[in-house]
Amino acid sequence: MTRSNVQGKAPSDQETVPRTRRGSNTPVEPGEHGGRRLRGGSKTDRRRRRRRTLRWSATVLAVVILGTAGAGYLYIQHLNGNIRKGELLSGDSKAKKPTPNAAGQTPTNILLIGSDSRNSDEDVKLGGARQNRGTPPHADVQMLIHLSADRKSAAFVSIPRDTRVDIPRCKDPKTGHTYPPVNTLINASLGRGGPGCTVATWENLTKVYIDHWMMVDFAGVVNMADAIGGVDVCVKENVWDRPTPAQPGGSGLKLRAGTWNVQHEQALQWLRTRHAWGSDPLRAKAQHMYLNSMFRKLKEQNVFTDSGRLMDLAEAATKSLQVSQELGSVKQLYDLAMQLKSVPTNRITMTTMPWAPDPEAPKEHAVPDGANAERIWQMLRDDVPFDKNGKPAAENKKKPTAPAKTPSMPxxxxxxxxxxxxxxxxxxxxxxxxxxxxxxxxxxxxxxxxxxxxxxxxxxxxxxxxxxxxxxxxxxxxxxxxxxxxxxxxxxxxxxxxxxxxxGADWRTGTSYPKQSQPKDGDLPSNSDAINGADKSQCMPVYKPYQW
The missing domain is CATH 3.30.70.2390 (Alpha-Beta Plaits)
Known part of the structure; x- marks a missing residue:
């Protein structure tokens, strides 16, 4: 804005134009209240204005911080309210907590359960079988996630759903009903006392102490896939998992050969497909490919520094997951996610429990493959990495032992x-x-x-x-x-x-206890179907009847 001329003459750079009070011809003296110098006023005035500005800025900043913090607190409470929780253990178990390593660290074991529950409209829509609505769910996906004590490696172990095992005595925490021990398929454990019974079944089978469980249903899988923008998967041939004259059912997955980004219902179809791969253990392999691809994508996107994507993921995760009580807050889930994020992809290994045909139903069911399965469990108990990509440990990896005690009697x-x-x-x-x-x-x-x-x-x-x-x-x-x-x-x-x-089964013959060799890093059985997290070359072959 140009100032008004005085006596018809524009002011020069050197001239000072006197200001007058409103309604008066008396000039206002510089420094007088209400007046100002054209060149910024006195130092005292500048200090006063600076203090007023600082006070105003501090006040606004305080309001913004408090408002943001309040909104953040309310949003965290909202997310916490989304999370559904349950008891960690609802069955008999003899598993012991691991002894801390020399640095005082212990591994963390989380049992991931995929439920076939059809107890909501969305689940029925996605999973079909409306006649099964309200029936006890099955744990069709069971995968143990092992985070090493030093958080530098991670191992995933799946057990095929049709594996026959001993399910211990379990008590349903919701109804109080007690289920007796039974020898049957492992996926039935979920309906005999909830996730806590599945945890007890795993602990008795493996002797691995499980710290937490997380469970997701059909709708949850779709929500999570959408939140991260889909996951890349690969098939070697055109696949269509549909009913055939020899086999009813099917997930509906239909893809041409190549690599595809699956999301929405298609992500669930990939994870549920069994017949088109040829077997339930091969379904586990397809799930491992999906998870490895998902981990790589999350790292590439750096979703943890993108507030918008992080909020979408947090909303989907908290609505999709049921967790054991001690994992039932956003902070605990976030801390766990950050620990997983810190593991390099080439230190993540996906495996399936070594299995053998069930003698009672060799064409339909499986049983753990004796010594090979035990090697997997021992590596988990001893916190031995499933990969060979880490630096050799300086400390002895032998199991810690209690100090020697004196016998109380001869x-x-x-x-x-x-x-x-x-x-x-x-x-x-x-x-x-x-x-x-x-x-x-x-x-x-x-x-x-x-x-x-x-x-x-x-x-x-x-x-x-x-x-x-x-x-x-x-x-x-x-x-x-x-x-x-x-x-x-x-x-x-x-x-x-x-x-x-x-x-035990490790001493079936002889009068001297056989020496047990300590497993080494990456010393996995050949039938564990291991896949490294950094391997992008994996592509699922399609069983001939389901090619098109």
Missing amino acids: AGQLGVLVQNATGSSTESPVQLRAKDIANVLAQHGYARAAADTASTGLSESETLVRYPSADLEGDAQAVAKALGIPMSSVQKSTDVSGVTVVV
Whole structure:
């Protein structure tokens, strides 16, 4: 704006134009209240104006911060309200928490469960089978996520849904109904006490302590896929998973050969497809390809620094997931996500539990593949990486052992019970095994050692020495030493009334306990179907009847 002329003359750069009070010809003196110098006023005036500006700016900033914080708090509370929670464990389990490493760290194990629940309109629409609405759900996808203690590697292990296992006694936390132990397909565990029963089933099978569970249904899978903008998958041939004269059902997945970005219902179809791949274990492999691709995409997008995408993902995740109670807040889920994000893709390994045909139904069901499955579980228990891409550990990876204790009584006075637990899902128990080991103990001076003839049907993958109370720990250690059993296999347990030797499937023959080799990094069984997270070359072959 141009100032008004004085006496018809425009002011020069050197001239000062006097201001007058409104309604008066008296000039306002510079520095007088209400006046100002054309060149900014005095230093005092400038300080006053600066203080007023700073006070105003601070006030506005405080309002913005408080408003944002308030909105953030309300949004976090909203997300927390989305999360559905349940009990971690609702069945009998003997798994023990792992001992911290030299740095005081422990691994984290999360059981991921994919439910076939059809208890909502959206689930029925996506999953079909309306006649099954309201029936107990099945855990059609079961995958253990193992984050190493140092958070530098991660392992994923799937168990095919048609695997026959022992499901322990479980109590439904919602209804209070108790289900007795049963030997049946592992996917039935979810309907016999909820996710906590599935956790107990895994812990009894693997002896791996599980810290958390997360469960997602049909609708949740679709919401998550949409939130990240779809996931890239690959098929070698044209695929159409549809009903055939020989096999009803099918997911409806229809793709031409090549790489495709699947989202919406198509993402769910990919994860549910079984017949077109040829088997349930191959479905697990397709799921592993999907997850690896998803992890790569999340890292490439850097979604954790994009507030818009992060909010979309947070909304979808909290609405889609049910979690165990101790994982039931946005902060805990975010912390877990950041730990997963920190793992390089070439340190992520997807596997399927080694399995064998079920002797009772070889064409339909599976059972754990004895020693090969046990190697996988041992690597998880010992926190041995599934890949070979890490730096060699400086510390000894042997299992930590308790300090040696002095026996409370002479060997000849100690009563020792020996149990036969040499049976497994693929092998029958070795007859008279408990009696044979009791005789070995007698030769070492344990005259009161005796076989347990009352217990039958026990099954343990590894031999253990159990004791009920601290005063018998030294006696249990002495028994283990006499038999050559490692001190790491000596365990306190409320399931025994005295020192008890449980002869497991790892000691089916001989009178000397066989030396167990420690697994090495990446030393996976050949039938674990391992896929590295950085491998972009994976592409699913299609079973001939479902090609088009």
